[in-house]
Amino acid sequence: MQPLDWIVVAAYFGLIITVGYWTGRGNRGLEDYFLARRSMPWYAMGLSVMATQASAITLVGTTGQAYVDGMRFIQIYFALPIAMVILCVTLVPLFYRARVFTAYEYLEQRCGPHTRSLTSLLFLFGRALSGAVVIYAPSVVLSVVFSLDETLTILIIGGFATIYTALGGMRAVMWVETWQMLIILLGILFCLGSVIWGLPEEVSLGEALRLAGSTGRLETLSFDTDPRQTYTVWTGLLGGLFLMLSYFGCDQSQVQRYLTGRSLRESRLSLIFNAFAKLPVQFVILLTGALLFVFYQFERPPVLFDPVTLAETRAAQPEAMAAMEARYETAFAERRTAALDYAEADGVSSEAALKERYVAADLAFQETRAEAVRTAAEVKGEPWSDTNHVFPTFVFTQLPPGVVGLILIAVLAAAMSTVESELSALSTASVVDFYRRFRNRFVRGPTSDRHDLIAGRIGILFWGTVATGAALYMGRLGSAVEAVNRVGSFFYGPILGAFVLAAVFPNRGARRAFPAVLCGVAAVWAADLVPRALGIEGVSYLYYNLIGTAVTVGAGLALGRVAGGDAREAGTR
Amino acid sequence: MEHPGDQAPSPRGFFRSWRRLYAAVLLTAFSAYVLLFVFSRIFAP
Numbered sequence: 140m141q142p143l144d145w146i147v148v149a150a151y152f153g154l155i156i157t158v159g160y161w162t163g164r165g166n167r168g169l170e171d172y173f174l175a176r177r178s179m180p181w182y183a184m185g186l187s188v189m190a191t192q193a194s195a196i197t198l199v200g201t202t203g204q205a206y207v208d209g210m211r212f213i214q215i216y217f218a219l220p221i222a223m224v225i226l227c228v229t230l231v232p233l234f235y236r237a238r239v240f241t242a243y244e245y246l247e248q249r250c251g252p253h254t255r256s257l258t259s260l261l262f263l264f265g266r267a268l269s270g271a272v273v274i275y276a277p278s279v280v281l282s283v284v285f286s287l288d289e290t291l292t293i294l295i296i297g298g299f300a301t302i303y304t305a306l307g308g309m310r311a312v313m314w315v316e317t318w319q320m321l322i323i324l325l326g327i328l329f330c331l332g333s334v335i336w337g338l339p340e341e342v343s344l345g346e347a348l349r350l351a352g353s354t355g356r357l358e359t360l361s362f363d364t365d366p367r368q369t370y371t372v373w374t375g376l377l378g379g380l381f382l383m384l385s386y387f388g389c390d391q392s393q394v395q396r397y398l399t400g401r402s403l404r405e406s407r408l409s410l411i412f413n414a415f416a417k418l419p420v421q422f423v424i425l426l427t428g429a430l431l432f433v434f435y436q437f438e439r440p441p442v443l444f445d446p447v448t449l450a451e452t453r454a455a456q457p458e459a460m461a462a463m464e465a466r467y468e469t470a471f472a473e474r475r476t477a478a479l480d481y482a483e484a485d486g487v488s489s490e491a492a493l494k495e496r497y498v499a500a501d502l503a504f505q506e507t508r509a510e511a512v513r514t515a516a517e518v519k520g521e522p523w524s525d526t527n528h529v530f531p532t533f534v535f536t537q538l539p540p541g542v543v544g545l546i547l548i549a550v551l552a553a554a555m556s557t558v559e560s561e562l563s564a565l566s567t568a569s570v571v572d573f574y575r576r577f578r579n580r581f582v583r584g585p586t587s588d589r590h591d592l593i594a595g596r597i598g599i600l601f602w603g604t605v606a607t608g609a610a611l612y613m614g615r616l617g618s619a620v621e622a623v624n625r626v627g628s629f630f631y632g633p634i635l636g637a638f639v640l641a642a643v644f645p646n647r648g649a650r651r652a653f654p655a656v657l658c659g660v661a662a663v664w665a666a667d668l669v670p671r672a673l674g675i676e677g678v679s680y681l682y683y684n685l686i687g688t689a690v691t692v693g694a695g696l697a698l699g700r701v702a703g704g705d706a707r708e709a710g711t712r
Numbered sequence: 713m714e715h716p717g718d719q720a721p722s723p724r725g726f727f728r729s730w731r732r733l734y735a736a737v738l739l740t741a742f743s744a745y746v747l748l749f750v751f752s753r754i755f756a757p
Contacts, residue, residue: 220741224734352755359748414737418744
């Protein structure tokens with residue numbers, strides 16, 4: 140980090156503090172504090188929705204995933220535009236006209252108070268955990284940059300986001316998120332530009348893409364019909380549709396964004412903006428990771444991208460690591476030569492042979508690296524991968540001063556925007572869905588706006604402390620990308636099922652939504668646990684949302700029919 | 713409280729109705745899938 144980088148970081152904090160202070164003044168009640176006085180324009184909501192979803196994991200984990208595995212991950216987002224259209228037609232107008240604070244509040248009107256409490260509780264439980272993951276991910280970056288203890292960086296990020304969100308309220312958070320998303324987009328473009336700029340002069344962009352493609356890094360589509368596979372077109376469209384519907388339609392951290400709209404039109408347009416923008420943004424992030432792979436064909440990457448683990452592994456097994464690193468050096472040199480030969484062989488007769496040689500050299504290189512990763516895992520005594528260290532290593536070893544600062548603040552902005560949204564949503568759900576409904580049991584006399592405001596702030600401080608505390612234990616979850624989606628998937632489907640019952644079957648299944656949601660959660664848990672217990676591979680976690688929704692709706696309708704029959708029988712007696 | 717957007721929420725300009733806008737979203741998404749397929753076939757045959 141050079142002085143110029145520190146200036147960029149200081150300017151970032153100056154900007155968000157100024158915007159936050161300027162726009163966050165004058166909160167008088169919960170509608171001000173949690174829903175920004177329902178005054179936001181579509182572009183601010185649209186960018187805020189995008190910033191909430193784009194966590195630091197998106198930048199750090201996704202680029203690393205494209206480096207290691209290629210661009211197949213993009214298929215998860217295939218259903219996002221479809222989901223946005225469905226939500227604009229169905230749930231968004233319902234929420235907007237019901238003038239609710241939380242998505243679950245709407246369920247009370249159709250399904251009863253217990254269903255509201257249950258779904259809100261499931262949201263609180265699931266999001267408290269994922270809030271921890273999104274605090275943990277950027278600590279990976281910062282611990283690499285400053286060689287700081289991860290615990291300390293988790294405490295700094297979690298603490299700053301918590302205090303800032305508690306003070307500013309929703310209006311401040313959303314305008315800050317708008318700026319943060321612009322910084323993230325700028326950072327993403329700079330990343331892509333920097334990787335392309337870093338390629339050797341003799342390798343053009345087309346040749347770089349050919350190299351990435353020959354090792355499968357640009358495979359974006361898979362038509363495999365196996366439901367156990369996550370990254371396929373069918374899983375993305377079917378499983379992903381239910382994930383996106385659940386996330387954008389029933390998750391308070393997203394619903395709260397578009398509830399702040401100054402009209403239904405603005406709320407709808409914010410989602411349509413995301414329908415158009417999300418796939419291109421995700422494509423650019425993944426392409427950056429794939430081109431990073433090409434960059435490291437010509438610049439020797441470290442045998443392990445995490446310097447701390449590398450030092451530990453070298454210390455624990457010095458002879459084995461020395462021999463391995465010697466083989467790694469040779470494999471890299473061979474692959475580099477083969478890559479250059481293949482890149483320059485466009486259209487010549489020996490192209491196929493050169494490609495074969497390059498692919499074989501890459502395979503040999505990857506095997507050596509995999510051996511080093513296995514050794515590191517043995518030394519650590521737990522499953523381990525350095526996927527999340529690939530991108531930070533590139534940024535902090537290859538990029539010029541100023542750009543490092545810009546990308547660092549993009550990662551910080553991505554992390555903080557997601558944390559802010561999580562905390563405000565968790566606090567809104569706890570205060571509106573629980574505290575305000577049951578406070579008469581604890582508080583005597585009438586309560587004022589000021590009282591509600593204090594409750595909202597305490598809620599944010601509480602959840603900030605929980606998420607930061609849990610983040611300290613998140614390091615063992617493996618790939619952070621998988622972890623966030625996985626935890627959320629357990630409850631998303633059943634909650635979506637409750638909304639389907641409420642909106643589509645208000646007279647048939649809605650009143651039985653409470654036990655139906657419990658059936659849905661049990662079904663998802665069974666889908667996850669049973670295959671593990673039997674030692675077989677279950678369906679992809681993306682299908683959990685489909686299973687949860689289907690079982691909840693089915694159970695709700697079946698129970699509704701039984702109850703209806705009972706009622707008719709009672710009526711005839 | 714009624715908001716202007718509740719009653720006449722149509723987008724402006726070319727997309728004179730929500731239906732047209734939704735159709736444009738879905739058409740763009742489908743075009744993106746096709747473009748990604750072409751991209752895959754060109755660089756990852």
